[in-house]
Amino acid sequence: EDQVTQSPEALRLQEGESSSLNCSYTVSGLRGLFWYRQDPGKGPEFLFTLYSAGEEKEKERLKATLTKKESFLHITAPKPEDSATYLCAVRDGGATNKLIFGTGTLLAVQP
Amino acid sequence: ETGVTQTPRHLVMGMTNKKSLKCEQHLGHNAMYWYKQSAKKPLELMFVYSLEERVENNSVPSRFSPECPNSSHLFLHLHTLQPEDSALYLCASSQRQGAWADTQYFGPGTRLTVL
Numbered sequence: 001e002d003q004v005t006q007s008p009e010a011l012r013l014q015e016g017e018s019s020s021l022n023c024s025y026t027v028s029g030l031r032g033l034f035w036y037r038q039d040p041g042k043g044p045e046f047l048f049t050l051y052s053a054g055e056e057k058e059k060e061r062l063k064a065t066l067t068k069k070e071s072f073l074h075i076t077a078p079k080p081e082d083s084a085t086y087l088c089a090v091r092d093g094g095a096t097n098k099l100i101f102g103t104g105t106l107l108a109v110q111p
Numbered sequence: 112e113t114g115v116t117q118t119p120r121h122l123v124m125g126m127t128n129k130k131s132l133k134c135e136q137h138l139g140h141n142a143m144y145w146y147k148q149s150a151k152k153p154l155e156l157m158f159v160y161s162l163e164e165r166v167e168n169n170s171v172p173s174r175f176s177p178e179c180p181n182s183s184h185l186f187l188h189l190h191t192l193q194p195e196d197s198a199l200y201l202c203a204s205s206q207r208q209g210a211w212a213d214t215q216y217f218g219p220g221t222r223l224t225v226l
Contacts, residue, residue, distance in 0.1 A: 004153070034214070043115070043201050043217035044154075087154070098167070099215060101153040 002027045002092050006102035013078055013109050021073040021105045023088030033071050034099065035064050036087040044087055078109045114138045115218035117202050123224045126192060132221045134185040134202030141207055143185040144215060145177060148199040160185060161207075192225045199223075 005024045013019055025033065032051055036044035048057045050066040057064050061082065063074040073086055085106045089099040115136045124130050136143060145157040159167035160179040174196075176188040185202055199222050203215040 036217075041220075041222070043117075043203075043219045046214055046216060049214060089154075098156055098159070099154075103151065103153050 002090070002100045004088055004090055004100050004102035006088050006105050008105060009103070010106040013107070015079055015109055015111050016077050018074070018076045018078070020075070021086055021107070023071040023102055024069060025090045027090045027092050027100065029092070030090060032091040033066055034089045035073055036089065038085045038087055038104070080109050080111050083107055083109045114216050115202060115204055117218040117221050119221060120219065121222045123226065124189070124192065125226050129190040131189065132187040132200055134218055136183055136204035138204055138216060140204040141182050142205045143179060144203040145185065145187055146201040146203065148201055148220070154201065194225050197223055197225045
């Protein structure tokens with residue numbers, strides 16, 4: 001069964017303290033791994049798509065990496081405005097573009 | 112955040128009420144989706160529409176009834192809901208359904224409370 005597990009559930013960082021979020025997945029035929037950011041009371045905002053092991057993508061203080069079993073979202077020198085829930089999702093090998101989501105990591109960055 | 116809009120943003124309804132959620136996408140996409148997001152649980156896919164045709168119904172109870180009159184609009188009709196249906200309902204759209212890793216873009220959601 002396709003599954004996505006994110007860790008930790010919650011992470012509290014001081015401003016400037018770099019860290020990483022983990023997304024482990026099992027899926028039959030990965031057709032894309034997605035990272036989203038979700039602020040309270042809002043819908044998920046698209047960040048990155050990764051397609052194959054070894055791929056990396058960056059956006060400001062965020063960098064996403066992918067292996068055959070997991071993805072990491074590295075946050076370098078975070079700021080309070082980076083506080084949000086970060087969601088990971090994988091697209092399964094079926095025909096309906098179905099995304100399997102994890103439960104997310106709630107990140108709090110304190111000034 | 113004007114690519115996908117949802118109304119209303121908040122809705123409180125009794126178990127005997129009938130209400131509808133509306134989603135509109137301004138991205139020229141051909142596929143639209145309804146998701147349910149409950150606390151501490153992953154987003155759950157409810158329905159998928161491609162070119163106004165339903166292509167997936169993810170074992171959703173019949174008290175939820177989707178409607179897609181055209182590729183820009185999606186509705187979720189609600190009737191005789193239960194308190195456990197209280198959640199954030201999210202609409203999403205993508206350029207094509209079934210395409211390789213097509214990105215889904217989400218609306219802001221409707222926070223539904225069933226009393």
